[in-house]
Amino acid sequence: MNSNQTVEKLRQMRLGAMAELHYQNVKDNRFTAFTPDEYITLLADHEWEDRQGKKMARLIKGALFKQKASVADIDYSHSRNLDRNMFGRLATLSFIKKKENIILTGPSGVGKSYLAQALGNQACLMGYRTVYATTSRILAKLKLSKVDGTYLKELRKLQKTNVLILDDFGLQAFDAAAREILMDIIDDRFNETSTIVSSQIPVSAWYDIIGEGTIADAILDRLVNSSHRIDLKGESLRKGVLKNE
Structure with a gap:
Protein backbone atom coordinates (compact mmCIF):
# COMPACT_ATOMS: atom_id res chain seq x y z
CA MET A 1 0.00 0.00 0.00
CA ALA A 63 -22.50 34.81 16.72
CA LEU A 64 -20.79 38.24 16.68
CA PHE A 65 -20.41 38.42 20.44
CA LYS A 66 -19.33 41.78 21.84
CA GLN A 67 -16.99 40.17 24.37
CA LYS A 68 -15.55 36.82 25.33
CA ALA A 69 -17.81 35.40 27.99
CA SER A 70 -17.77 31.98 29.60
CA VAL A 71 -20.09 30.23 32.02
CA ALA A 72 -17.00 29.00 33.86
CA ASP A 73 -15.80 32.56 34.49
CA ILE A 74 -19.00 33.96 36.00
CA ASP A 75 -18.38 35.71 39.31
CA TYR A 76 -21.00 34.81 41.91
CA SER A 77 -19.28 36.64 44.78
CA HIS A 78 -21.04 39.97 44.19
CA SER A 79 -24.42 40.65 45.78
CA ARG A 80 -26.50 41.09 42.64
CA ASN A 81 -29.37 38.62 43.09
CA LEU A 82 -27.81 35.96 40.84
CA ASP A 83 -28.73 32.48 42.06
CA ARG A 84 -25.87 30.11 41.26
CA ASN A 85 -28.04 27.00 41.17
CA MET A 86 -30.65 28.59 38.93
CA PHE A 87 -28.08 29.92 36.48
CA GLY A 88 -26.27 26.59 36.55
CA ARG A 89 -29.48 24.91 35.42
CA LEU A 90 -29.84 27.44 32.61
CA ALA A 91 -26.24 26.72 31.59
CA THR A 92 -27.21 23.11 30.88
CA LEU A 93 -29.16 24.64 27.96
CA SER A 94 -32.30 22.66 28.65
CA PHE A 95 -34.21 25.89 27.93
CA ILE A 96 -33.14 25.60 24.28
CA LYS A 97 -34.56 22.11 23.96
CA LYS A 98 -37.79 23.32 25.57
CA LYS A 99 -37.93 26.41 23.28
CA GLU A 100 -37.99 28.73 26.27
CA ASN A 101 -36.71 32.29 26.63
CA ILE A 102 -34.55 34.10 29.18
CA ILE A 103 -35.03 37.69 30.34
CA LEU A 104 -32.23 39.46 32.20
CA THR A 105 -33.06 42.83 33.75
CA GLY A 106 -31.24 45.19 36.06
CA PRO A 107 -29.32 48.47 36.17
CA SER A 108 -26.37 49.24 33.95
CA GLY A 109 -23.16 47.39 34.73
CA VAL A 110 -24.48 44.47 36.78
CA GLY A 111 -23.53 41.88 34.17
CA LYS A 112 -26.60 41.33 32.02
CA SER A 113 -24.74 41.34 28.71
CA TYR A 114 -21.97 39.13 30.05
CA LEU A 115 -24.41 36.53 31.38
CA ALA A 116 -26.38 36.53 28.12
CA GLN A 117 -23.22 36.09 26.07
CA ALA A 118 -21.90 33.41 28.41
CA LEU A 119 -25.04 31.39 27.72
CA GLY A 120 -24.68 32.15 24.02
CA ASN A 121 -21.07 30.97 24.04
CA GLN A 122 -22.11 27.79 25.83
CA ALA A 123 -24.76 27.24 23.18
CA CYS A 124 -22.12 27.55 20.44
CA LEU A 125 -19.91 25.01 22.22
CA MET A 126 -22.85 22.60 22.20
CA GLY A 127 -23.45 23.13 18.47
CA TYR A 128 -26.34 25.58 18.60
CA ARG A 129 -26.40 28.47 16.14
CA THR A 130 -26.43 31.73 18.08
CA VAL A 131 -26.67 35.41 17.13
CA TYR A 132 -25.90 38.34 19.42
CA ALA A 133 -27.07 41.87 18.62
CA THR A 134 -28.11 45.05 20.34
CA THR A 135 -31.83 45.49 19.82
CA SER A 136 -31.52 48.89 18.15
CA ARG A 137 -28.97 47.68 15.62
CA ILE A 138 -30.83 44.57 14.57
CA LEU A 139 -34.04 46.57 14.13
CA ALA A 140 -32.17 49.18 12.08
CA LYS A 141 -30.66 46.43 9.92
CA LEU A 142 -34.07 44.90 9.28
CA LYS A 143 -35.55 48.30 8.43
CA LEU A 144 -32.91 48.66 5.73
CA SER A 145 -33.60 45.13 4.50
CA LYS A 146 -37.20 46.18 3.79
CA VAL A 147 -35.84 48.81 1.46
CA ASP A 148 -33.52 46.50 -0.49
CA GLY A 149 -35.99 43.61 -0.62
CA THR A 150 -34.13 41.17 1.64
CA TYR A 151 -36.42 41.45 4.67
CA LEU A 152 -37.97 37.98 4.43
CA LYS A 153 -34.55 36.45 3.84
CA GLU A 154 -33.17 38.11 6.97
CA LEU A 155 -36.19 36.99 8.99
CA ARG A 156 -35.67 33.38 7.87
CA LYS A 157 -32.05 33.56 9.03
CA LEU A 158 -33.18 34.67 12.47
CA GLN A 159 -35.89 32.03 12.54
CA LYS A 160 -33.27 29.32 11.95
CA THR A 161 -31.08 30.66 14.76
CA ASN A 162 -31.33 28.46 17.83
CA VAL A 163 -30.54 31.28 20.25
CA LEU A 164 -31.07 34.98 19.52
CA ILE A 165 -29.65 37.44 22.05
CA LEU A 166 -31.30 40.88 22.05
CA ASP A 167 -29.15 43.15 24.20
CA ASP A 168 -30.07 46.61 25.54
CA PHE A 169 -33.76 46.05 24.87
CA GLY A 170 -35.90 49.16 25.23
CA LEU A 171 -33.15 51.77 25.39
CA GLN A 172 -34.70 53.45 22.36
CA ALA A 173 -38.41 54.01 21.85
CA PHE A 174 -40.13 51.78 19.31
CA ASP A 175 -41.68 53.47 16.30
CA ALA A 176 -44.34 51.74 14.20
CA ALA A 177 -41.79 50.06 11.91
CA ALA A 178 -39.72 48.78 14.82
CA ARG A 179 -42.81 47.38 16.55
CA GLU A 180 -43.86 45.47 13.45
CA ILE A 181 -40.35 44.07 12.93
CA LEU A 182 -40.07 43.00 16.57
CA MET A 183 -43.45 41.34 16.29
CA ASP A 184 -42.31 39.43 13.20
CA ILE A 185 -39.13 38.27 14.96
CA ILE A 186 -40.85 37.13 18.14
CA ASP A 187 -43.80 35.54 16.34
CA ASP A 188 -41.51 33.50 14.06
CA ARG A 189 -39.52 32.25 17.04
CA PHE A 190 -42.44 31.52 19.37
CA ASN A 191 -42.42 27.85 20.42
CA GLU A 192 -39.71 27.19 17.82
CA THR A 193 -36.46 28.64 19.18
CA SER A 194 -35.10 30.51 22.20
CA THR A 195 -34.53 34.23 22.71
CA ILE A 196 -32.42 35.87 25.42
CA VAL A 197 -33.28 39.48 26.20
CA SER A 198 -31.27 41.82 28.43
CA SER A 199 -32.63 45.20 29.47
CA GLN A 200 -32.14 48.00 31.95
CA ILE A 201 -35.89 48.50 31.82
CA PRO A 202 -38.07 46.34 34.11
CA VAL A 203 -40.47 44.03 32.31
CA SER A 204 -43.40 45.89 33.86
CA ALA A 205 -42.50 48.94 31.74
CA TRP A 206 -42.06 47.11 28.42
CA TYR A 207 -45.71 47.50 27.44
CA ASP A 208 -45.44 51.28 27.42
CA ILE A 209 -42.03 51.27 25.71
CA ILE A 210 -43.22 49.05 22.87
CA GLY A 211 -46.39 51.11 22.46
CA GLU A 212 -49.55 50.31 20.48
CA GLY A 213 -51.47 48.08 22.87
CA THR A 214 -52.45 45.25 20.53
CA ILE A 215 -48.92 44.65 19.23
CA ALA A 216 -47.36 45.10 22.68
CA ASP A 217 -49.76 42.52 24.12
CA ALA A 218 -48.93 40.05 21.36
CA ILE A 219 -45.16 40.50 21.72
CA LEU A 220 -45.13 40.25 25.51
CA ASP A 221 -47.48 37.26 25.51
CA ARG A 222 -45.10 35.32 23.27
CA LEU A 223 -41.87 36.53 24.85
CA VAL A 224 -42.47 36.86 28.58
CA ASN A 225 -44.86 34.04 29.41
CA SER A 226 -42.42 31.34 28.27
CA SER A 227 -39.34 32.87 29.90
CA HIS A 228 -36.96 32.37 32.79
CA ARG A 229 -36.48 35.75 34.46
CA ILE A 230 -33.44 37.04 36.30
CA ASP A 231 -33.69 40.46 37.92
CA LEU A 232 -30.20 41.58 38.87
CA LYS A 233 -29.58 44.12 41.62
CA GLY A 234 -26.67 46.06 43.05
CA GLU A 235 -24.06 48.55 41.95
CA SER A 236 -22.21 48.53 38.67
CA LEU A 237 -19.40 45.98 38.49
CA ARG A 238 -17.56 48.35 36.18
CA LYS A 239 -16.50 50.29 39.24
CA GLY A 240 -14.28 47.34 40.05
CA VAL A 241 -12.84 44.88 37.59
CA LEU A 242 -14.37 45.23 34.10
CA LYS A 243 -15.29 41.61 33.82
CA ASN A 244 -18.97 40.93 33.81
CA GLU A 245 -20.60 43.31 31.31
Whole structure:
Protein backbone atom coordinates (compact mmCIF):
# COMPACT_ATOMS: atom_id res chain seq x y z
CA MET A 1 0.00 0.00 0.00
CA ASN A 2 1.33 3.42 -0.97
CA SER A 3 0.94 5.65 2.08
CA ASN A 4 1.37 8.85 0.07
CA GLN A 5 -1.51 7.87 -2.18
CA THR A 6 -3.66 7.08 0.85
CA VAL A 7 -2.92 10.46 2.39
CA GLU A 8 -3.75 12.22 -0.88
CA LYS A 9 -7.03 10.32 -1.22
CA LEU A 10 -7.98 11.27 2.34
CA ARG A 11 -7.28 14.91 1.56
CA GLN A 12 -9.34 14.78 -1.63
CA MET A 13 -12.21 13.37 0.41
CA ARG A 14 -11.81 16.39 2.71
CA LEU A 15 -10.57 14.27 5.59
CA GLY A 16 -7.67 16.61 6.26
CA ALA A 17 -7.17 15.93 9.96
CA MET A 18 -7.25 12.19 9.35
CA ALA A 19 -4.79 12.55 6.49
CA GLU A 20 -2.36 14.61 8.59
CA LEU A 21 -2.46 12.20 11.52
CA HIS A 22 -1.96 9.19 9.24
CA TYR A 23 0.95 10.92 7.50
CA GLN A 24 2.67 11.62 10.84
CA ASN A 25 2.06 8.09 12.10
CA VAL A 26 3.52 6.56 8.96
CA LYS A 27 6.45 8.96 9.02
CA ASP A 28 7.23 8.15 12.66
CA ASN A 29 6.28 4.47 12.31
CA ARG A 30 3.77 4.78 15.14
CA PHE A 31 0.81 2.99 13.54
CA THR A 32 2.33 -0.46 14.20
CA ALA A 33 1.42 -0.14 17.88
CA PHE A 34 -2.30 -0.38 17.06
CA THR A 35 -4.57 -3.13 15.87
CA PRO A 36 -6.41 -2.31 12.61
CA ASP A 37 -9.61 -1.58 14.54
CA GLU A 38 -7.80 0.65 17.03
CA TYR A 39 -6.06 2.55 14.25
CA ILE A 40 -9.26 3.20 12.32
CA THR A 41 -10.91 4.39 15.55
CA LEU A 42 -7.94 6.67 16.26
CA LEU A 43 -8.13 8.29 12.82
CA ALA A 44 -11.92 8.65 12.90
CA ASP A 45 -11.92 10.19 16.39
CA HIS A 46 -9.21 12.65 15.40
CA GLU A 47 -11.17 13.76 12.31
CA TRP A 48 -14.40 14.06 14.30
CA GLU A 49 -12.76 16.14 17.06
CA ASP A 50 -11.11 18.40 14.48
CA ARG A 51 -14.43 19.03 12.74
CA GLN A 52 -16.22 19.67 16.02
CA GLY A 53 -13.57 22.19 17.01
CA LYS A 54 -13.86 24.00 13.69
CA LYS A 55 -17.66 23.98 13.93
CA MET A 56 -17.54 25.56 17.40
CA ALA A 57 -15.10 28.20 16.17
CA ARG A 58 -17.39 29.01 13.22
CA LEU A 59 -20.44 29.26 15.46
CA ILE A 60 -18.67 31.55 17.94
CA LYS A 61 -17.33 33.76 15.15
CA GLY A 62 -20.74 33.90 13.47
CA ALA A 63 -22.50 34.81 16.72
CA LEU A 64 -20.79 38.24 16.68
CA PHE A 65 -20.41 38.42 20.44
CA LYS A 66 -19.33 41.78 21.84
CA GLN A 67 -16.99 40.17 24.37
CA LYS A 68 -15.55 36.82 25.33
CA ALA A 69 -17.81 35.40 27.99
CA SER A 70 -17.77 31.98 29.60
CA VAL A 71 -20.09 30.23 32.02
CA ALA A 72 -17.00 29.00 33.86
CA ASP A 73 -15.80 32.56 34.49
CA ILE A 74 -19.00 33.96 36.00
CA ASP A 75 -18.38 35.71 39.31
CA TYR A 76 -21.00 34.81 41.91
CA SER A 77 -19.28 36.64 44.78
CA HIS A 78 -21.04 39.97 44.19
CA SER A 79 -24.42 40.65 45.78
CA ARG A 80 -26.50 41.09 42.64
CA ASN A 81 -29.37 38.62 43.09
CA LEU A 82 -27.81 35.96 40.84
CA ASP A 83 -28.73 32.48 42.06
CA ARG A 84 -25.87 30.11 41.26
CA ASN A 85 -28.04 27.00 41.17
CA MET A 86 -30.65 28.59 38.93
CA PHE A 87 -28.08 29.92 36.48
CA GLY A 88 -26.27 26.59 36.55
CA ARG A 89 -29.48 24.91 35.42
CA LEU A 90 -29.84 27.44 32.61
CA ALA A 91 -26.24 26.72 31.59
CA THR A 92 -27.21 23.11 30.88
CA LEU A 93 -29.16 24.64 27.96
CA SER A 94 -32.30 22.66 28.65
CA PHE A 95 -34.21 25.89 27.93
CA ILE A 96 -33.14 25.60 24.28
CA LYS A 97 -34.56 22.11 23.96
CA LYS A 98 -37.79 23.32 25.57
CA LYS A 99 -37.93 26.41 23.28
CA GLU A 100 -37.99 28.73 26.27
CA ASN A 101 -36.71 32.29 26.63
CA ILE A 102 -34.55 34.10 29.18
CA ILE A 103 -35.03 37.69 30.34
CA LEU A 104 -32.23 39.46 32.20
CA THR A 105 -33.06 42.83 33.75
CA GLY A 106 -31.24 45.19 36.06
CA PRO A 107 -29.32 48.47 36.17
CA SER A 108 -26.37 49.24 33.95
CA GLY A 109 -23.16 47.39 34.73
CA VAL A 110 -24.48 44.47 36.78
CA GLY A 111 -23.53 41.88 34.17
CA LYS A 112 -26.60 41.33 32.02
CA SER A 113 -24.74 41.34 28.71
CA TYR A 114 -21.97 39.13 30.05
CA LEU A 115 -24.41 36.53 31.38
CA ALA A 116 -26.38 36.53 28.12
CA GLN A 117 -23.22 36.09 26.07
CA ALA A 118 -21.90 33.41 28.41
CA LEU A 119 -25.04 31.39 27.72
CA GLY A 120 -24.68 32.15 24.02
CA ASN A 121 -21.07 30.97 24.04
CA GLN A 122 -22.11 27.79 25.83
CA ALA A 123 -24.76 27.24 23.18
CA CYS A 124 -22.12 27.55 20.44
CA LEU A 125 -19.91 25.01 22.22
CA MET A 126 -22.85 22.60 22.20
CA GLY A 127 -23.45 23.13 18.47
CA TYR A 128 -26.34 25.58 18.60
CA ARG A 129 -26.40 28.47 16.14
CA THR A 130 -26.43 31.73 18.08
CA VAL A 131 -26.67 35.41 17.13
CA TYR A 132 -25.90 38.34 19.42
CA ALA A 133 -27.07 41.87 18.62
CA THR A 134 -28.11 45.05 20.34
CA THR A 135 -31.83 45.49 19.82
CA SER A 136 -31.52 48.89 18.15
CA ARG A 137 -28.97 47.68 15.62
CA ILE A 138 -30.83 44.57 14.57
CA LEU A 139 -34.04 46.57 14.13
CA ALA A 140 -32.17 49.18 12.08
CA LYS A 141 -30.66 46.43 9.92
CA LEU A 142 -34.07 44.90 9.28
CA LYS A 143 -35.55 48.30 8.43
CA LEU A 144 -32.91 48.66 5.73
CA SER A 145 -33.60 45.13 4.50
CA LYS A 146 -37.20 46.18 3.79
CA VAL A 147 -35.84 48.81 1.46
CA ASP A 148 -33.52 46.50 -0.49
CA GLY A 149 -35.99 43.61 -0.62
CA THR A 150 -34.13 41.17 1.64
CA TYR A 151 -36.42 41.45 4.67
CA LEU A 152 -37.97 37.98 4.43
CA LYS A 153 -34.55 36.45 3.84
CA GLU A 154 -33.17 38.11 6.97
CA LEU A 155 -36.19 36.99 8.99
CA ARG A 156 -35.67 33.38 7.87
CA LYS A 157 -32.05 33.56 9.03
CA LEU A 158 -33.18 34.67 12.47
CA GLN A 159 -35.89 32.03 12.54
CA LYS A 160 -33.27 29.32 11.95
CA THR A 161 -31.08 30.66 14.76
CA ASN A 162 -31.33 28.46 17.83
CA VAL A 163 -30.54 31.28 20.25
CA LEU A 164 -31.07 34.98 19.52
CA ILE A 165 -29.65 37.44 22.05
CA LEU A 166 -31.30 40.88 22.05
CA ASP A 167 -29.15 43.15 24.20
CA ASP A 168 -30.07 46.61 25.54
CA PHE A 169 -33.76 46.05 24.87
CA GLY A 170 -35.90 49.16 25.23
CA LEU A 171 -33.15 51.77 25.39
CA GLN A 172 -34.70 53.45 22.36
CA ALA A 173 -38.41 54.01 21.85
CA PHE A 174 -40.13 51.78 19.31
CA ASP A 175 -41.68 53.47 16.30
CA ALA A 176 -44.34 51.74 14.20
CA ALA A 177 -41.79 50.06 11.91
CA ALA A 178 -39.72 48.78 14.82
CA ARG A 179 -42.81 47.38 16.55
CA GLU A 180 -43.86 45.47 13.45
CA ILE A 181 -40.35 44.07 12.93
CA LEU A 182 -40.07 43.00 16.57
CA MET A 183 -43.45 41.34 16.29
CA ASP A 184 -42.31 39.43 13.20
CA ILE A 185 -39.13 38.27 14.96
CA ILE A 186 -40.85 37.13 18.14
CA ASP A 187 -43.80 35.54 16.34
CA ASP A 188 -41.51 33.50 14.06
CA ARG A 189 -39.52 32.25 17.04
CA PHE A 190 -42.44 31.52 19.37
CA ASN A 191 -42.42 27.85 20.42
CA GLU A 192 -39.71 27.19 17.82
CA THR A 193 -36.46 28.64 19.18
CA SER A 194 -35.10 30.51 22.20
CA THR A 195 -34.53 34.23 22.71
CA ILE A 196 -32.42 35.87 25.42
CA VAL A 197 -33.28 39.48 26.20
CA SER A 198 -31.27 41.82 28.43
CA SER A 199 -32.63 45.20 29.47
CA GLN A 200 -32.14 48.00 31.95
CA ILE A 201 -35.89 48.50 31.82
CA PRO A 202 -38.07 46.34 34.11
CA VAL A 203 -40.47 44.03 32.31
CA SER A 204 -43.40 45.89 33.86
CA ALA A 205 -42.50 48.94 31.74
CA TRP A 206 -42.06 47.11 28.42
CA TYR A 207 -45.71 47.50 27.44
CA ASP A 208 -45.44 51.28 27.42
CA ILE A 209 -42.03 51.27 25.71
CA ILE A 210 -43.22 49.05 22.87
CA GLY A 211 -46.39 51.11 22.46
CA GLU A 212 -49.55 50.31 20.48
CA GLY A 213 -51.47 48.08 22.87
CA THR A 214 -52.45 45.25 20.53
CA ILE A 215 -48.92 44.65 19.23
CA ALA A 216 -47.36 45.10 22.68
CA ASP A 217 -49.76 42.52 24.12
CA ALA A 218 -48.93 40.05 21.36
CA ILE A 219 -45.16 40.50 21.72
CA LEU A 220 -45.13 40.25 25.51
CA ASP A 221 -47.48 37.26 25.51
CA ARG A 222 -45.10 35.32 23.27
CA LEU A 223 -41.87 36.53 24.85
CA VAL A 224 -42.47 36.86 28.58
CA ASN A 225 -44.86 34.04 29.41
CA SER A 226 -42.42 31.34 28.27
CA SER A 227 -39.34 32.87 29.90
CA HIS A 228 -36.96 32.37 32.79
CA ARG A 229 -36.48 35.75 34.46
CA ILE A 230 -33.44 37.04 36.30
CA ASP A 231 -33.69 40.46 37.92
CA LEU A 232 -30.20 41.58 38.87
CA LYS A 233 -29.58 44.12 41.62
CA GLY A 234 -26.67 46.06 43.05
CA GLU A 235 -24.06 48.55 41.95
CA SER A 236 -22.21 48.53 38.67
CA LEU A 237 -19.40 45.98 38.49
CA ARG A 238 -17.56 48.35 36.18
CA LYS A 239 -16.50 50.29 39.24
CA GLY A 240 -14.28 47.34 40.05
CA VAL A 241 -12.84 44.88 37.59
CA LEU A 242 -14.37 45.23 34.10
CA LYS A 243 -15.29 41.61 33.82
CA ASN A 244 -18.97 40.93 33.81
CA GLU A 245 -20.60 43.31 31.31
